[in-house]
Amino acid sequence: MTDDNRLRRPSAVCSLHLGDLKVSYVPDGAMLLKPTGLLPTTAATDWTTHATHLNDTHRLVANTGGLLVEHGPRALLIDAGFGPRAVPEDPAHPHRGAMHGGALPGSLALLGRSPADIETVAFTHLHPDHIGWALADPPLFTRATYLVPKAEWDTREHTTAPLEHRTELVLPGDEIFPGVHALALPGHTAGHTGFVIASRGTRLLAFGDALLSPLQVSHPEWSAVVDEDPYQSERHRRRLITELLEPNTLGFGIHFADVVFGQVLRDGSSAAWHPIGARAL
Structure with a gap:
């Protein structure tokens, strides 16, 4: 059973081992989201x-950060x-509350890594809460190549000039790192992409914003207001949940408060997110 407090607080640095790989959530900050505005069919x-x-202000708590492999x-x-940077809550904004980042370099240090150690930064999509440190001036990742899904790059709307001279494009199925392959999950954006991380018979699906809340595992019909194509988003969310139900399959939900690593299991007639233990640092 999940400790309810974990659903109302952001995650700290935590890690698990996946065969020959180590995967770690690298916190940068947190976002407070207005639930009925974010999920408008609720x-x-x-x-x-x-x-x-x-939480006690009736907000969904969501992380922002990265996944270190x-x-x-x-x-x-x-x-x-x-x-x-930090953005205060705007009472008039329909779904977003306060947001802040800034912790990612320190989180990497807790894991014994510096930004210069990162050889590749891969993006699920190009929304500001996923590319923030790649736009930093001076650059944080001094030697990394940036990998962007081709369909995402071709339809980008946000400013990406600092990325352009270091970007390589990724297609579904491409291996981007030992044991890590791109998985197309469009709907949130046209090129939204997850990553399948596999080693020694176990796989972890890092699914980006295909699922913004653990509740969408049980309610895949709840598309978010920020999904560019809610119908396609729901279709691929259902496909993703089917994949997550497969044996030896774990999930990583970057925005899932303090339950970022988990399994999807049958819960009666529906599915549900079940957090798994990860070593906190």
């Missing part, structure tokens, strides 16, 4: 039922947090 009664997912001395980072 009603107030849904949040009465799921009140354990809301290590293979011996080599290091890949998937997503790069919000960056060294």
Whole structure:
């Protein structure tokens, strides 16, 4: 059973071993999200039922950060947090509350890594809370290549000029690091991409914003207001949940409060997110 407090606080640095690989959540900061604005097909009664997912200001707590994948001395980072800035809550904004980043370099240090150790930064998509530190001036990742899904790059809307001279494009199925392959999960954005991380018979699906809350595992019909194509998002979310139900399969939900690593298991007639133990630092 999940400790309800974990659903209402951001995650600290935590790690697990996956065969020959070590994977670690690298916190950068947190976001507070307005639940009915973020998931507009929900009603107030849904949040009465799921009140354990809301903090004392009636907000969903979501992380921003990255996933570090290590293979011996080599290091890949998937997503790069919000960056060294903070945005206060705007009461008029329909779904977003306060947001802040800035912790990612210190989180890497807790894991014994410096930004110069990162050989590749791969992005699930190009929203600001996933590319923040890649836009830093001076650059944080001094030797990394940036990998962007081709469909995401071709349809990008946000400013990406600092990325352009270091970017290589990724197609679905490409291996980007030992044991790490790209998985197309469009809907949140046109090129939104997850990554399958596999070693010695176990795999971890890092699914980016295909799922923004653990509740969407049980309610895949709840598309987010920030999904560019909610119908496609739901279709691929259902496909993702089917994959997560397969044996020897774990998941990584970057925005999943303090339950970022987990399994999807059958819970009666539906599926549910079950957090797994990860070593906290």
